[in-house]
Amino acid sequence: MSKITKRFLLGLLAVLVIIQFFRIDKTNPPVDASQEFIALVAPPADVSKILKDACYDCHSHETAFPWYTNVAPVSWWIANHIEEGRRHLNFSVWGTYAPKKQAHKAEECAEEVKKGEMPLSTYTPMHPEARLTNEQRTRLAEWFMALSTSQDISGRVRESASDALPEVEGEAAEHEHEHE
Numbered sequence: 001m002s003k004i005t006k007r008f009l010l011g012l013l014a015v016l017v018i019i020q021f022f023r024i025d026k027t028n029p030p031v032d033a034s035q036e037f038i039a040l041v042a043p044p045a046d047v048s049k050i051l052k053d054a055c056y057d058c059h060s061h062e063t064a065f066p067w068y069t070n071v072a073p074v075s076w077w078i079a080n081h082i083e084e085g086r087r088h089l090n091f092s093v094w095g096t097y098a099p100k101k102q103a104h105k106a107e108e109c110a111e112e113v114k115k116g117e118m119p120l121s122t123y124t125p126m127h128p129e130a131r132l133t134n135e136q137r138t139r140l141a142e143w144f145m146a147l148s149t150s151q152d153i154s155g156r157v158r159e160s161a162s163d164a165l166p167e168v169e170g171e172a173a174e175h176e177h178e179h180e
Contacts, residue, residue, distance in 0.1 A: 019072040024079040026069065029061045035095035036060075047143050051091070054119045054130040058085030061092035066126065081120070106148035114141035 033039045037060075038048050056062050063082055069075045089105055097105065112118040114137065119130045132140070 016072075022072055022076075024069065024072075024075045026063075026065045028063055029092070031061050031092045032095075035093050037091035037094035040095050041147065043143065047140060050132065050136055050140050053127075054132060056091060057127070057130075058082050058120075058123070059089045059091050060086070061090070068126070081123075103148045106144045110141045110144035110148060113137055113144065 038051065043051070052062075057064055058081055065078075069078050089109070094102065109118070113132070116137070119127075119132070124131045
């Protein structure tokens with residue numbers, strides 16, 4: 001090995017050691033259950049499980065940080081994904097979204113899942129529980145699409161939505177009355 005190569009490798013090693021001192025913040029903000037998506041919408045158990053397994057790490061304040069988030073620069077990349085994910089959609093603050101925004105977000109979720117764009121392909125290799133089968137992808141996309149059309153602009157569940165969301169309609173209306 002040449003002197004230049006050795007110096008380069010030593011320099012690279014030094015940089016890798018030094019950047020380990022620049023840690024990401026792994027503190028999750030508190031979750032207000034009165035604003036949280038699953039608590040408000042009460043999806044069926046299978047949908048809740050898919051959401052928790054495939055979506056909540058990046059799209060809620062319930063992020064579980066795996067061991068590799070202790071290694072820079074990978075940790076920085078993941079922290080950026082989480083920040084972006086929460087900025088685009090945060091299930092922990094769902095109740096703060098206006099009804100029109102909720103319907104739009106639900107429609108976007110349906111489209112992203114149906115197209116296979118979510119969960120991200122870079123997320124699933126280290127998170128096998130987030131790998132959706134075709135059946136899970138279809139179930140989640142259809143459920144989100146039904147949710148997007150089940151609310152009028154006031155957020156009240158429409159009568160016509162009862163067929164689209166049979167498992168949710170009664171519970172959603174019940175939650176709605178609790179918050180009035």
